Amino acid sequence: MKSPTASSSLSTPSSRAYSASRVPITNGILSVIALFLSWILYQAYTYDNAQSGAWGCEMSWMTPSYRMIDWKDNPVPRYTLHLYRELGWDNDGQVTGHPVLFIPGNAGSYQQVRSIASSAARQYYGEPGGKAAHGMQSMRSIDLFTGAYSTIQDPIDHSSFHPLADLNEEFSAFHAPTLREQARFIASCIHKIFAQYRHLPPADRPTKITLLGHSMGGIVARLAVTSQTVSAIDAILTMSTPHAIPPLTLDSDMDSIYRTINKGQNKNDDHPTLISLCGGVSDTQIVSDSCGVLPSFVSDGFAAFTTNMPHVWTGVDHQAMVWCHQVRWRVARTLLEMTRSVSRHDKLQTAKQWLLLDNNAAASASADVLSEIERIIPVTSRSMTILLSETVGASYRVQHCESGGRCRIQTPVQEYLPLPANKTAPFPLSGEGIKAGESLIAVKVDLESEHGYLLLHSSSTLDRLDHGSRSQVNVSGSAWSPPPIIKHVTIPSRQTSHEARYFPHYDNPQVIRIHSHISSAPFISGHADSMGIQLELFQSTDCPVTTVKISVEWLGTLAKIVTRYRMTVVAWTIGWAAIVMLKQMSILRQTGESGTSGASAGAQELTWILLPPQTDS
Secondary structure, eight states, X not given: OOOOOHHHHHXXXXXXXXXXXXXXXXXXXXXXXXXXXXXXXXXXXXHHHHHHOOOOOOOOOOOEEEEEOOOTTOSSTTEEEEEEEETTTSOSSSOOSEEEEEEOOTTOOGGGGHXXXXXXXXXXXXXXXXXXXXTOTTSOOEEXXXXXXXXXXXXXXXXXXXXXXXXXXXXXXXXXXXXHHHHHHHHHHHHHXXXXXXXXXXXXXXXXXXXXXXXXHHHHHHHTOOTTTGGGEEEXXXXXOOOSSOSOOOSHHHHHHHHHHXXXXXXXXXXXXXEEEEOGGGOOSSOGGGGSOOTTTOSSOEEEEGGGSTTTOSOOOTGGGGTOHHHHHHHHHHHHHHTXXXXXXXHHHXXXXXXXXXXXXXXXXXXXXXXXXXXXXXXXXXXXXXXXEOOTTOOEEEEEEOGGGOEEEOOOEEEEEEOOSOXXXXXXXXXXXXXXXXXXXXXXXXXXXXXXXEEEEESSOOSOEEEEEOOOOOOOSSOOOXXXXXEEEXXXXXXXXXXXXXXXXXXXXXXXXXXXXXXXXXXXXOOGGGOEEEEEEEOOTTSOOOOOOOOOOHHXXXXXXXXXXXXHHHHHHHHHHHHHHHHHHHHHHHHSOOOOSTTOHHXXXXXXXXXXXXXXX
């Protein structure tokens, strides 16, 4: 029996003909496999997106106008700076409020600022006329500036209020030099904006500016923080920004940008506070894990997923993040409330209050409660939870009374829970979300003893009052019958990212699909020792949940893996294309032929990559 070597088999004409004849068959098989896998992945993605990616946002409305800032020494002439004014609400004269600079993202428009700017003006003034509403006098109004990329400048009138033409915004997500140039422009805008307040007395002029970025605009905002601008920026609030990794890396300079903004020295107290808002799995344009804030990025910032934001409770699409009414109202109110604060710590606590905790609807537990309505609640354990109907403007106080009539004021932890009026409609309801008043307040109290009773003081009549013990139990099984409010909490890395999803009104649910983000990003290690999930069930004690079963949903898991590691698919495709091109170039140098014919040497060489050499026996 003859045993030829590999070199002889490669040089044998019959072997070459045999291999060339197998090229169409091999390519056909590979094509069918690729199409089949693509179909499986597409079906998994569409199925999972329909199950867990639904979102419900109410449309926002506004009366926008824009004033271009005259800038003769603009360092980047093709970019322009604008001031937003809400027609009929904002003062048409000179600026007097707190400056906020909005930075649009990849191919974004400067006009995207209108939703948040309109909400800020309407909340501050209350009604048209230019006077602060009741309760807003201690705040400053918001002067929202925005940068326009690749716009046509109107040479006739730069002072009147009118929208400007906005053409072909730049694709900053794919081009690192564009990001750097935009950051240089934004850094220059900061000084130009401060110059707009020179008409005010020195004591009234703002010394800090807040940066508000959408998508890659958040990366531009962070890149604009330099030694010359760091002292002028008090906070950076980003929306749907991929902080951990870029959405698409086509050059090494993009990696360099991310290394710069995420390096350890950004954690010092002089660096602006970083607040990131994330739309979760409903945002399919970025890997939602990368929207989280890692502890290595900042010292005291945080990320909030919109599913966890009080009175929002829904995932949000990438573009909808800037116009979703529930989100824009909270962002605008956060910016307004932060003007009350001076210190970094107070501003951060204000942001957490409005984007995470929301202590606004009910007053502090120790505050005076007028027109008191008292309710006595028996103590059943040291950990108690009271469910109250939400009433706008209501306040309450909780006391723990023991024998002898001795009562101590408690400091409870409160939380808002969604309670949609329509029990048959999906949650969140597409195009509407949840309405005002469709929520409960969960008051959690930890007591020193199990004796006595709780005395609840309320300033208004309570339409609903439930109470009971709060406990943590291990459960198993697969059935439950009551309709509880279920909260799924992701335990993130060192509590820098806050994510939770709510599932109200589930009567005999077949399946509740839960998922988590890991406060990290693909190929970036997190902190596995501080991660996990937690389920909270707010339910009636008359018919409690007795069994819960958790299992892996494989189709949804496949979809999440594809979404999370989609860059791998791109890299795989580019890699094989590069191999083929290198082979073609090698053949061209050796033979002088490009190898483009159907049974060319290039195709044969590619076959040898995929299949082992054939030998004659």
